[in-house]
Amino acid sequence: MRVVLVGGHESSDGADLARFDDVDERVSVAAPGRGLHNALTAFLDDGETVVVLPMTFGRNPTMVADTAKTLKWLAPRHPGRLSLAAPFGQPDHLIAWLRTAANRARATDAGTALLIVAPHSNTFDEAELHRIAYLVAAHGSLPEVAVAIADDADALSGAVQRLRRLGATRVAAVPAGFAASLPVTDAEDLAPLMSHSAVRRVVHTRVRDALTALAAGGDGIDQGLAADHGHGYAHSHAFEESQGHGHSHPHPHPHTHADGTTHAHGHPHEHHQLQH
Numbered sequence: 167m168r169v170v171l172v173g174g175h176e177s178s179d180g181a182d183l184a185r186f187d188d189v190d191e192r193v194s195v196a197a198p199g200r201g202l203h204n205a206l207t208a209f210l211d212d213g214e215t216v217v218v219l220p221m222t223f224g225r226n227p228t229m230v231a232d233t234a235k236t237l238k239w240l241a242p243r244h245p246g247r248l249s250l251a252a253p254f255g256q257p258d259h260l261i262a263w264l265r266t267a268a269n270r271a272r273a274t275d276a277g278t279a280l281l282i283v284a285p286h287s288n289t290f291d292e293a294e295l296h297r298i299a300y301l302v303a304a305h306g307s308l309p310e311v312a313v314a315i316a317d318d319a320d321a322l323s324g325a326v327q328r329l330r331r332l333g334a335t336r337v338a339a340v341p342a343g344f345a346a347s348l349p350v351t352d353a354e355d356l357a358p359l360m361s362h363s364a365v366r367r368v369v370h371t372r373v374r375d376a377l378t379a380l381a382a383g384g385d386g387i388d389q390g391l392a393a394d395h396g397h398g399y400a401h402s403h404a405f406e407e408s409q410g411h412g413h414s415h416p417h418p419h420p421h422t423h424a425d426g427t428t429h430a431h432g433h434p435h436e437h438h439q440l441q442h
Contacts, residue, residue, distance in 0.1 A: 174229035175287035176343035223260035227394040234390030250386035251376035271338040279310035279334035319349035
């Protein structure tokens with residue numbers, strides 16, 4: 167059995183996952199697209215069963231859908247041997263880990279400002295990070311929680327200096343993804359967000375659940391294809407409805423159960439044309 171970790175902008179297109187590439191554990195890393203397709207083809211042609219795990223905290227649903235498209239193409243040629251696991255995490259998990267980082271920062275200095283760092287991606291995924299930071303701040307104990315969309319040391323240093331101009335005497339920076347470290351600045355580097363062992367525990371859980379589902383006939387691919395439904399402007403009906411036009415198609419709604427599992431039901435929503 168082979169595990170393939172797929173990384174998008176939360177892991178520098180998989181570069182931040184290289185430390186989890188493990189020959190003995192049969193874990194490989196790939197970026198979405200042609201690289202993933204070629205890796206899966208090689209493993210499947212060798213007769214392996216493959217579980218593909220999207221390494222996202224829920225801020226990159228497009229990557230999950232793109233990964234599912236690759237698997238959708240290959241799965242019919244290798245029945246019962248290819249599975250798409252549930253994503254590594256969801257935004258709630260990211261919020262919880264960022265609060266843990268905030269508590270670590272507070273333990274040193276209660277006046278610390280927390281800077282949550284992520285590379286440039288796209289407007290919607292960056293906006294989601296600002297929402298997450300607000301929730302971390304709202305339920306946290308630090309005086310300031312901010313976001314830095316920064317690809318290098320200069321951009322990150324600029325964000326640190328802005329916090330200092332606002333009065334922060336100590337700034338701690340933490341990645342909103344899988345980076346093992348951040349560019350060097352005069353902020354304290356709290357990376358990584360999760361320890362190596364914690365990441366591996368989650369990976370093992372997702373893979374175990376995917377293999378159980380595969381044995382029962384579920385490969386997770388169709389769920390993955392719907393991962394970016396409603397993400398971005400492409401699915402916004404606000405304009406068409408304001409013009410008196412409607413649409414009718416299913417919208418999956420997640421339902422969380424007492425045991426913590428979540429699944430989606432597709433309910434058709436009728437959007438009727440306005441009457442004139």
